[in-house]
Amino acid sequence: MYHAIRKLAGPGCLQLPTPTLIARRSLFALHTRCYATAHLNLPKLDEKWRQRWTENRQRERPSLAAKPSTTSSNLEPDSQSPADHMYILSMFPYPSGTLHLGHLRVYTIADVVARYHTLRGRNVLLPMGWDAFGLPAENAAIERGVAPAEWTRANIARMKEQLELMNGSFDWSREFATCDPGFYKHTQKLFLLLRQFGLVTRQHAVVNWDPVDKTVLANEQVDSEGRSWRSGAKVEQRPLEQWFFRITEFKEALLRDLDELAKENRWPDRVLAMQKNWLGRTTGARYRFPLILHGQPQLGALEDLEIYTTRPETIFGAQFIAISSSSKLAKDLASFDPKVREYLETLEKSTEQNMQGYRIPYIQAHNPISRIGSEFPMQTEPLPVFIAPYVGGDYETGAVMGVPAHDARDFAFWQQNVPSGEIKYVITPNSTGHSTKMDGPYLESGYMTKLAGKYSGRSSDEVVESIVEQIRSETNLSELQTKWKLRDWLISRQRYWGTPIPIIHCGSCGPQAVPDDQLPVELPEVDFHWASGRAGNPLEFATDWVNTTCPKCHGTAKRDTDTMDTFVDSSWYYMRFADPRNEDHPVCEAAARTHLPVDVYIGGVEHAILHLLYARFFYKAIMGNLYPNIKADHDGVTETASHEPFKRLITQGMVHGKTYLDPDSGRFLKPDEVDMSNPSEPKIVGSEKCPIITYEKMSKSKHNGVDPTTFISKHGADATRAHILFQAPVAEVLNWDDNKIAGVSRWLRRVYDHVHALAATVQMTGDSSMPFDAKEYFARKKEDSIDMTKERTAQWDDSMTVWRTVQESIISVTAACEKVYALNTAVSTLMSLTNIIIDKPNASHVVKLAATTELVRLMAPIAPASAEECWSMLRPNEGMLFDEAALARWPKPDGSLPLLNFAYAKCTVAVNGKKRCVVDIPLAPIDLDENKLEAWITEQILQTPQAQEKLNTPENDIRKATKVFVMKGGKGVNYLLPKGSKI
Ligand code: ANZ
Ligand code: ZN
DSSP states (O other), X not given: OHHHHHHHHTTTOSSOOOHHHHHHHHHHHHHHHHTOOSSOOHHHHHHHHHHHXXXXXXXXXXXXXXXXXXXXXXXOOOOSOGGXXXXXXXXXXXXXXXXXXHHHHHHHHHHHXXXXXXXXXXXXXXXXXXXXXXXXXXXXXXXXXXXXXXXXXXXXXXXXXXXXXXXXXXXXXXXXXXXXXXXXXXXXXXXXXXXXXXXXXXXXEEEEEXXXXXXXXXXXXXXXXXXXXXXXXXXXXXXXXXXXXXXGGGHHHXXXXXXXXXXXXXXXXXXXXXXXXXXXXXXXXXXXXXXXXXXXXXXXXXXXXXXXXXXXXXXXXXXXXXXXXXXXXXXXXXXXXXXXXXXXXXXXXXXXXXXXXXXXXXXXXXXXXXXXXXXXXXXXXXXXXXXXXXXXXXXXXXXXXXXXXXXXXXXXXXXXXXXXXXXXXXXXXXXXXXXXXXXXXXXXXXXXXXXXXXXXXXXXXXXXXXXXXXXXXXXXXXXEEEEOOOOOEEOEEOOSSSOBOOEEEETTTEEEEOOGGGOOOOOOOOOHHHHHHSOSOGGGGOHHHHEEEOTTTOSEEEEOOOEEOHHHHHTTHHHHXXXXXBSSOSSOHHHHHHHOSEEEXXXXXXXXXXXXXXXXXXXXXXXXXXXXXXXXOGGGOTTTOOOOXXXXXEEEOOEEEEEEEOTTTOXXXXXXXXXXXXTTSOEETTSSOOOEEEEEEOOXXXXXXXXXXXXXXXXXXXXXXXXXXXXXXXXXXXXXXXXGHHHHHHXXXXXXXXXXXXXXXXXXXXXXXXXXXXXXXXXXXXXXXXXXXXHHHHHHHHXXXXXXXXXXXXXXXXXXXXXXTTHHHHHHHHHHHHHHHHHOTTSOHHHHHHHHHHHHHHHTTTSHHHHHHHHXXXXXXXXXXXXXXXXXXXXXXXXXXGGGTTOEEEEEEEETTEEEEEEEEEOXXXXXXXXXXXXXXXXXXXXXXXXXXXXXXXXXXXXXXXXXXXXXXXXXXXXXXXXXXXX
């Protein structure tokens, strides 16, 4: 064997391989030959490499599952710094039993990102687990009599099998389900820990109570008529004692740290806005308006009238005061003023909404601004006071300052009650502060008008606090009032299938924490056949379980029968993945330090509010208290960085299915009702009618679902993954069309065939491991290019084109993997790179070989099995691409691009829209961003003889341009020069 290879390697081989190398090499050679069939079976490749990766992983990293740990984590000792670690996480699934395309999309994205970082030599954590508590399991138990645990286990097994087909690089050794006692033991510990921190309370709260089933219902289980989805009974509102997490304690931090997440697009703007809105901080004020009474001595001295406003800066536009008909003042007036009485009576009788007010003729109000003195002269007039139907008696102070210019209700009221009254605008959209003519209320923020005195011209949002503060310090008639929409988090569920609340209720000692050594409080087995006949929380019927002893006085006591909201589980599961088998702690400090926070979190935008807010709260509460030194290391500035669980958030779009409709009836058609014999022109079976085709959310009723498992079995994981990425940018809706997979399948085949052919020559010449030094290669060629033969020039040109495309592809695919959102462009870049490599027949063999190797590495995150197969053919003696040793195999630009800018393109130069000249400039390097591109192009233009001739006058001095418009690809540039230079 040794001799045979030696002969094969021939004289072209510079170094004689050592015998051991030869042995390995020949093995690989043999095995490559086994697959050297013309027909490529992609699903088979998946299987082959899945098996090898698993074996490799097991060899390199013995399963965590086998070794539960105690005080410290049993992770491999980490010599690497946290910066070498990447924690990539996709939102873990609910085990419904069937994997759908939405799952497949998010896990594909996560896996591609994870594999990319692995290839960069990073230590990647890509775990997977199950969000396994929740109602469906309980309902299945009630309906079918299977225990929730059993139902859940079976579903998990089924989904895991389906998931494995996609060839993800998940670390299954860390797998857990939130319903494992080993997990929920720590959910209970965290509950008790939060209680120690003072973040858990028990309060009365109103719940939806079904009087027939005697159970609490979630809001979603109550229909629009207020009836139970199960029993149909009219739902009652009942106050129950329940458990709350005091998330409101963290409201300031939750809001403040959104700024951190907004930097560099770490989180999508949309999600940040939703979080902000949910927290709902508003800065309002309470103002007191002193009242002036004319006559009416029976009223005595009147107190200042207090109003509440969410727009304190509009006080300069207050034109009246309105009080509620049920206010104390209105009642006092009615006791002696018959007109007031009459008004209130009509108001009571009227059933329609109306804006008719009653002006109290003998009372006026002073605007607090008028007390400030000469500074705001416009505000000295006292204001009329009305009783108004739109002012609610039980909201805030039951009185408002009427600002017709900036509030719709005040505007309507003013128009009806003081039709000839002018309207004072204090805010204008115009940044000069001059008010623009308007005929309705202006409700937005803007700039203060001159009515605001020294505040005029300033942004209305920015002056709020200063105005309230000035009035407070000078008149003591104001006070800032900040409000939040956020409420404490009610976590009690009167349900069986959740984490039991680890509390024991004792008649004499009150609620007591279950002692640590008795955790977890495990869910008792409940006979659902029996329980389903009865109503209510099955846990209440588990009397043996409920009755227990008080940990403090050892008297008889009862367990809490509430379980926790499943959002509690998902608020911390990502911490557990860092240290999943630790028995004593939810996560130990070393593991937390190594892996947390999550580097890239990927999931659906439907979780933009609650899940993410709860997780952020948990991380701040737990990590902030337990391990205060572990923070999200944003920008490497640890001191100022905050406790945030997810450094980057990627939200992926939905997958919509191809839907066929009968054009006449609008009915959704089943697959067997559509004749697809001509795929480009489907017909409704038995007719000549064409169905309407749309893309809609997949659902059974629309017959538009696609089963990912069947699809992968048919086309292979690689093609499926590439197809998913290629069809739409990550954040956008993906319209799923089975037929479109042909394109990516063809691409993968093309790569394979090309590599296969190339590999044959590699085996002949043995030059595959020769390093290719592009800089040296192209520099040398350039020198002797002067007297090249025609044939060699063609080779030279093609080689340059190929290598330039390789370098540009490295830059752009790397950027796509870093930014994630544009992963679809990575697939198209790789497809064009493939075309260039194959279609440039004259490129030299070394360049082709090197280029193909780079292509294979670049496609590896997306099509891992195909890439691995190709790699084994090209580099038979270098082990696998995806090696557990985390070899940095991702290509880097080799710095040869400047040498390869041989190609010139025409560029039309215009100044202020007028064409001046056409110049030849090199193609722009693709790694320039917009600003740099402008500067680069200008520099290139100025170096051309045409520009030196045509642009050498001051009015054409493009260096002085105030704006530069570069047309796509640099085919033209328009420079806008300031008018002055036009002389
Ligand atoms: C002056 C003003 C100017 C207002 C402006 C709005 C816009 P929310 O956001 O719901 O808290 N308001 C206050 N108390 C009220 C009551 N008892 N009944 C009816 N309306 C009442 O709404 C607060 C705003 O609703 C307050 O801000 C007040 O009108 C009105 F350009 O004050 B505003
Ligand atoms: Zn007790």
